[in-house]
Amino acid sequence: MLRKLLKYEFQATGRIFLPLYLLLFLFTVMNKAFLSMNSGNIGASGLQIPTFLAMTAYVCIVVAIVVVTLVATIQRFYKNLLTDEGYLMFTLPVSVHSHIFSKLLVASVWTLLSTIFSILSVFILAASPDFMNTLSRMIQSFLQAFGQFGAPMYLITGEAVVLVLVTLAASILNIYVSIALGHLVKKHRVAGALGAYFLIGLVEQFLFSIFMTAAKNGEWFRSFENWDHTVLIESGLAALILVTAALGAIYYFGTYYILKNKLNLE
Amino acid sequence: MGWDLKSGRPIYFQLMEQIELRIISGIYPPGGRLPSVRDMAMDASVNPNTMQRALAELENEGLLYSQRTSGRFVTEDEGRIMEMKNKLAKAVIDEFMKHMTQLGYNRRQTIALINQTEEENN
Amino acid sequence: MEPILECRNLTKTYPGKMALCGVSLTVAKGRIVGLLGPNGSGKSTLIKLANGLLTPTGGELLIGGKAPGSESKKIVSYLPERTYLNDWMTVRALVDFFADFYADFSKEKAYDMLQRLNISAGSRLKTLSKGTKEKVQLILVMSREASLYLLDEPIGGVDPAARDYILNTIISNYTENASVVISTHLISDVEKILDDVIFLSMGTVALTSTVDDIREKKNKSVDELFREVFKC
Numbered sequence: 001m002l003r004k005l006l007k008y009e010f011q012a013t014g015r016i017f018l019p020l021y022l023l024l025f026l027f028t029v030m031n032k033a034f035l036s037m038n039s040g041n042i043g044a045s046g047l048q049i050p051t052f053l054a055m056t057a058y059v060c061i062v063v064a065i066v067v068v069t070l071v072a073t074i075q076r077f078y079k080n081l082l083t084d085e086g087y088l089m090f091t092l093p094v095s096v097h098s099h100i101f102s103k104l105l106v107a108s109v110w111t112l113l114s115t116i117f118s119i120l121s122v123f124i125l126a127a128s129p130d131f132m133n134t135l136s137r138m139i140q141s142f143l144q145a146f147g148q149f150g151a152p153m154y155l156i157t158g159e160a161v162v163l164v165l166v167t168l169a170a171s172i173l174n175i176y177v178s179i180a181l182g183h184l185v186k187k188h189r190v191a192g193a194l195g196a197y198f199l200i201g202l203v204e205q206f207l208f209s210i211f212m213t214a215a216k217n218g219e220w221f222r223s224f225e226n227w228d229h230t231v232l233i234e235s236g237l238a239a240l241i242l243v244t245a246a247l248g249a250i251y252y253f254g255t256y257y258i259l260k261n262k263l264n265l266e
Numbered sequence: 267m268g269w270d271l272k273s274g275r276p277i278y279f280q281l282m283e284q285i286e287l288r289i290i291s292g293i294y295p296p297g298g299r300l301p302s303v304r305d306m307a308m309d310a311s312v313n314p315n316t317m318q319r320a321l322a323e324l325e326n327e328g329l330l331y332s333q334r335t336s337g338r339f340v341t342e343d344e345g346r347i348m349e350m351k352n353k354l355a356k357a358v359i360d361e362f363m364k365h366m367t368q369l370g371y372n373r374r375q376t377i378a379l380i381n382q383t384e385e386e387n388n
Numbered sequence: 389m390e391p392i393l394e395c396r397n398l399t400k401t402y403p404g405k406m407a408l409c410g411v412s413l414t415v416a417k418g419r420i421v422g423l424l425g426p427n428g429s430g431k432s433t434l435i436k437l438a439n440g441l442l443t444p445t446g447g448e449l450l451i452g453g454k455a456p457g458s459e460s461k462k463i464v465s466y467l468p469e470r471t472y473l474n475d476w477m478t479v480r481a482l483v484d485f486f487a488d489f490y491a492d493f494s495k496e497k498a499y500d501m502l503q504r505l506n507i508s509a510g511s512r513l514k515t516l517s518k519g520t521k522e523k524v525q526l527i528l529v530m531s532r533e534a535s536l537y538l539l540d541e542p543i544g545g546v547d548p549a550a551r552d553y554i555l556n557t558i559i560s561n562y563t564e565n566a567s568v569v570i571s572t573h574l575i576s577d578v579e580k581i582l583d584d585v586i587f588l589s590m591g592t593v594a595l596t597s598t599v600d601d602i603r604e605k606k607n608k609s610v611d612e613l614f615r616e617v618f619k620c
């Protein structure tokens with residue numbers, strides 16, 4: 001059942017994202033062509049206006065992708081589950097877990113793809129012999145670090161990747177639980193959602209500042225200074241992963257509880 | 267012939283009458299096979315359970331019989347059908363006579379009026 | 389035999405409003421039941437509860453002996469009052485969607501009905517008129533072999549010919565193993581196809597009876613009785 005939900009979720013969202021990605025590709029190529037024709041000197045070939053237009057179009061597309069990714073994440077959840085379409089979705093023989101998880105997974109995939117494609121496209125535009133040199137030197141020093149530190153580098157890199165993914169999931173779940181909380185406020189659902197989002201943000205900030213104060217004043221924090229740096233980074237990342245995962249779990253179960261027990265479609 | 271169902275009286279009862287009329291008029295001839303309950307229900311736009319009840323009652327009265335695998339049939343007993351026809355006709359007459367009495371005609375006057383009307387029409 | 393739908397002292401309250409109060413009723417298999425009542429009497433709430441779209445505040449609601457959940461949704465086919473299908477999808481895509489999620493969905497039946505109504509499978513829902521959209525929804529719902537069909541105002545806002553078509557579709561779908569609950573306030577149109585009726589008034593059951601009983605014992609049609617019971 002989950003697989004079927006994923007299929008439909010991708011179908012519904014793909015028709016928005018794939019054309020955008022295609023446009024991104026086209027504009028990247030177009031701009032690349034113009035750049036190489038001008039060889040870095042705008043106006044050299046007399047194609048000022050087209051070059052300018054192409055660059056504007058490119059910037060628009062990148063901005064559009066960023067905006068659309070965020071809006072789609074919100075819209076898919078809100079529109080598909082909490083408006084009229086909810087009558088269809090919630091009478092399907094699937095669990096609430098499947099609903100949340102399928103939306104979360106698909107939103108994560110698109111966010112990752114949007115980020116990767118945008119970065120790639122910038123790389124392509126920026127690619128020049130100088131740039132490639134700098135890049136290869138960076139990669140080399142990175143690999144050197146691996147050689148120097150050995151195994152811990154793999155662990156740290158792995159942790160960093162996990163942290164990125166967990167943060168991604170947690171932020172999406174943050175949005176979902178805000179929308180779900182907004183759903184509880186019968187007449188002001190949008191305001192309720194925004195309010196919930198800011199409130200959660202405030203609570204997160206508050207907890208963070210408590211932690212920082214404890215860190216500054218606490219004896220126990222100083223003891224960390226004696227730790228081996230590598231272990232420190234590894235544990236720090238691990239702690240961050242755990243905290244973010246815990247937040248994500250709280251947001252997930254909050255969303256689940258509201259959708260299962262407090263659903264009230266108009 | 268449409269299905270004329272009015273309010274106030276049980277639907278199954280009215281269905282029985284309408285089926286009887288169809289037997290008399292030859293739409294469901296003696297010995298003939300009736301359509302399925304579902305088809306008849308759809309035709310009359312009624313609940314199949316209601317149609318089933320009407321048919322069961324008519325079976326009880328001997329106007330229909332069912333053979334398990336072949337379906338429902340109208341009786342071949344012409345006498346029985348005649349009996350039913352007479353019953354319906356009598357009901358019409360009773361109703362007619364009631365109206366005529368309301369209008370102030372007695373039995374003799376009513377029959378005279380019928381004959382007179384017949385002659386005028388010919 | 390176990391009833392397909394049973395409510396035991398079912399209550400649903402919202403802040404400041406009691407939608408259903410102590411409702412107890414049963415729907416046996418193979419019955420076509422009318423859920424009748426004025427606007428705000430709790431009909432939609434009851435149907436949403438049966439669908440698992442709402443959770444009871446008190447009492448219980450059982451579908452085939454169990455509380456609403458993924459299992460009950462497999463055997464319940466629901467036609468809501470509003471259009472709830474994705475506008476951008478084509479009719480064909482929707483048929484595939486239903487076939488994917490519901491094991492008891494029959495594509496042949498759906499395409500047969502669509503064809504008879506001259507609805508092209510390739511059209512996007514967005515391009516269809518409101519009446520046609522509603523027919524599509526009905527076809528999708530009735531193409532399932534569910535144990536319980538919940539139809540919320542299936543003939544409201546449709547022309548008389550379409551009304552006849554819808555009622556005939558309900559009759560032709562009838563089996564002894566399935567029940568249909570029709571919630572409506574257009575009683576005279578629907579009365580002939582009903583076995584039983586339940587009158588709901590302000591969240592409580594005002595009356596339950598078979599249609600035959602009302603006609604035999606009270607010498608009225610259900611429509612007439614309704615007007616009496618709910619006189620303003």
